[in-house]
Amino acid sequence: MNHFYNPVAVSFGAPSAQAFADKLQSRYADAERVLLLTRGGDVExxxxxxxxxxxxxxxxxxxxxxxxYNPNVTDILNLKQKIEPFDFELIIAIGGGSVMDAAKALSALQRRMVHTAAEVREAITGESYREMPQFTPWIGIPTTSGTGSEVTCWATVWDEECGSKYSVSDVRLYAAAALILPELTVTMPLRLSVATALDALCHATEAYWSVHTNAITRVYSLQAIERIRGTLPLLIEQPDNLEWREQLSMASVFAGLAFSNTRTTACHSISYPLTMLYGIDHGIAASITLAAVLKHNFAALIEPEKLLHAYGAATAEEVDSFIQSIYKLYGLPNRLSQYGVTVEGIRSLVSLSYTKGRMDNNPVEISPEELEHMLVSLL
Ligand SMILES: [Fe+2]
Known part of the structure; x- marks a missing residue:
């Protein structure tokens, strides 16, 4: 099936900012109250x-x-209650994935009466937020280059109390518009820059092999992978270089567009308990299994040579070597044991790794025994 849909109006680069603002002015001329969510640090x-x-x-x-960071049900409740007297008609989110996730959750829940974390949990898990006739429109201005949240229609909300991670998802959660300003990513700490680029690499690669992949998505995937492969090693050497930042911002949007139509697969599904139980940064938690999952999926890949070519590789082993080289270049630990994972802990990791709508998007089934073996090999 080669259907592709994404309604977000994307503007890229500082020279586009004025035209972007002019469009906001004409589209939201009647909006009187705007909620501005920022990542802090006077980014505005x-x-x-x-x-x-x-x-x-x-x-x-x-x-x-x-x-x-990684908002949970209580965070969303607290944020909603803090803002509540302010009856906003538009949200502008300037920040990374967590800020945009918060914007999406508020967009979906603004008109929903919730007084406790349990009611937020219930509204999300029971999907009652979808019964609301209207969501509040939101505008995404990312300050990182990896999440792709500005072009996807779902938000991640965590729930440590229940050991779960939820998706708030609805086609109305697409941003009305997104402005990508690579300049905003220059001040990102290098570790976050690398982790978010690795996240985008996973979005692109997982979209390429997802059971929902399509010919249009795969073009975006390959473009994203090529840019990240060519630029990330250079960025590690020169974090202030705006050209590398532009390439990674563009790659993040391409990866976001790619997986906006497929969602993610095994790597992300396995990443959630790695983040929840061991606090591993999202992009690292997702990419640490990327090469192993590639090898597992390899026989099911459509046009595998194109994927390998995007990685500048001839084999899956060489893709593995590239990912390892990025970890090494930045000095990121590449073994699960270095993040505190033990042989004993792998059983519970395996049991929590099967997120519906993620693991079942993987093109080749991964049995619990195979997953256990994979994770042990990464200890
Ligand atoms: Fe991700």
Missing amino acids: KSECLQPVMNFLSGKETLLVEVTL
Whole structure:
């Protein structure tokens, strides 16, 4: 099936910022109150964002810094209650994946009465938020290059209390528009830059082999992989280089577009308990199994030579070597045991790795025994 759909109006680069703000002005002329979520650090004062801030100067704006990482049901409740008296008509999210996830959760839940974390959990797991006639429109301005959240229609909400990770998902959660400003990613710490690029690499690769893959998605996947492969080693040497930042921002959007139509597969499914139980950064948790899952999936790949070529590789082993070289170049631990995982802990990791809508997107089934073997080999 070669259907592709993505409704997000994407603008790229600082020279596009004024036209982007002008479009906001004409589209949201009647909106009086705007919720501005930022990652903090006065990011809204960045020069490249001034056209957007000028648009906001004519609005009643509530600025809320979202400094939490991987928001959970309690975080969403607290954020909602903190904002509640402010009846906003538009959300602008300037930040990484966590800020955009918070924007999406608020978009879906703004009109939903919830008073406790249990009610937030119930609204998400029971999908009652989808009964709301309207979601609040939101605008995404990413400050990292990896999440792709500005072009996908779902948000991740964590629930450590129940040992779960949920997806708030609805076609109405696509951003109305996204502005990609590579300048905003220059101040990202290098570790976060590498981890988010590895996340994008997984989005692109998993979209390529997902059971929902299609010919259009795979073009975006290959473009994203080529850019990350060519640029990430250079960025590690020169983190301030705007050209490398532009390439990685573009790669992140391409990867986001790719997996917006397929969702992710085994690597992401396995990553969730690695993050929840061991605190491993998302991009590392997803990419640490990427080569092993590639080898597992290899026989089912469509046009495998194209995927290998994007990696500059002739074999799956060489893809593995490339990923290892990135870990080595930045000094990231590449063994699960270095993050605290033990042989004894692998059983519970395996039992928590089968997220519906993720693991079942993998083109080749991974049995619990095979997964256990895979994880032991990565200890
Ligand atoms: Fe991801």
